[in-house]
Amino acid sequence: MNENIGESNFSEKEKLKHILERNAAIKILRKDRKKDKFAHEPLSPRKKFFLMSFAAVLMANGTHFFKYPNHFVIGGVEGASILLSNSLPLSPAFITLVLNLSLLVLAYFILGKNFVIKTGYVSILNSLTALLLSKIMPHTTPFTDNKLLELFCAVLIPALGSSILFNLSASSGGTDIIAMIINKYTNLNIGKSLLIGDSILTLMSIKMFGAEIGLLSCLGLLMKGLVVNQFIASFNTAKLFLIITSKQEEISVFIRDKLNRSATVIDGTGLYYKKDQSVFLCVTNDYEAALFRKYIREIDPRCFITVLDTSSIIGKGFYSTDLH
Structure with missing residues (x-):
């Protein structure tokens, strides 16, 4: 019992x-x-502003420390700047700033004031940060001799910034502007326009910088899309x-x-x-x-x-x- x-x-x-x-x-x-x-919940304007700024600075760091020194042409305005800097006595960062400002002026007349206000801040901050880094922390040689490791960082860091911007429905401008203009006047969608433009730039790098850098740039272009999608999904x-x-x-x-x-x-x-x-x-x-x-x-x-x-x-x- x-x-x-x-x-x-x-x-x-x-x-x-x-x-x-x-x-x-x-x-x-x-x-x-x-x-x-x-x-x-919807982010406050202050938080959104902070995240957009963080993403722009992050992308600029990835570009300055990994893309520019290795001549990785992974599409975009930065890729075009690397190609042009090889023929002009100007730094890639300065060329990027000039190209982005030119595209924003073009976008103002074609895509409208609202688009430029939303995109302009990120685009200019990204370009100015890269230019400032080139002045105060000049970096013209790769950190390591391992090109794949350098490529991984060149893709991963800017891709994280791009993913943050995507989640905020924002854009860093650049070749996105060209793709949107093409989309406005043709039946070609934005994704295909970007892919075609980025592919042309990347293929040009094979002739300019040799097969190794060119093929690594092609690999980087493929990786960029996959990594951005993975980051967005994980958020x-x-x-x-x-x-x-x-x-x-x-x-x-x-x-x-x-x-x-x-x-x-x-x-x-x-x-x-x-x-x-x-x-x-x-x-x-x-x-x-x-x-x-x-x-x-x-x-x-x-x-x-x-x-x-x-x-x-x-x-x-x-x-x-x-x-x-």
Whole structure:
């Protein structure tokens, strides 16, 4: 009798401990959830200005320390500047500034004042930073003899800056302006215009700087698109849950009250047993996903769960629907 009472008390203690641990986890989750929510609300003008400035400076550093010394022509205005500087007694940074200012003037008359205001700040800051670095920290030789390592840095650093700008619906100007002008007057889309222009510049580097640099530049051009896409996807990740369960009410309460989320519930029927089931579609962030998965398995061990990695979730509680 006493042994049974002891076992019962032990069981109650374990159950209480489990509840307390889960409540503690939910409190931590709520804090992270709050931070995550604010992170995806529309940015204040001050924060957006800071991020745009950071991205422009970051891109300029990658260009100055890695692209220019190695003569990597990975498309863009910087690539054109490297080619021109080989024939003119001017630095690539100065040529980049002149080209960007010229393109902004052209854009003002063709694409309008609003575009120039939005793009001009990043474009000019990027160019001026690279020019300033060339004066106070001149760097004309590569850091290492490893060309692949230099190429990796030449692609990675500016790609991170480009990804930040993309997430802010901003642009660094340059050849983007040419592509948008071509798009305005022809049926050629912006992506194809950029690819054609960048490819021509990169192929020209083979003749000007030799096969090794030219082929590395071609590799860099391919890497740039992949790396930018990967960065953008990593900024906007979330988990999509597809849950088939008979415990609709319990899971609904947890999603609504504990996660402070919502979901879409669809009535479903099993193909084999013809049983009625509830199908949940619910998107969570990475913080919530582990706890959500654990809870579902506890209350319905027979449920069927599919978890997908997703990106570019647009909607309330995730990413702003204002992309302009």
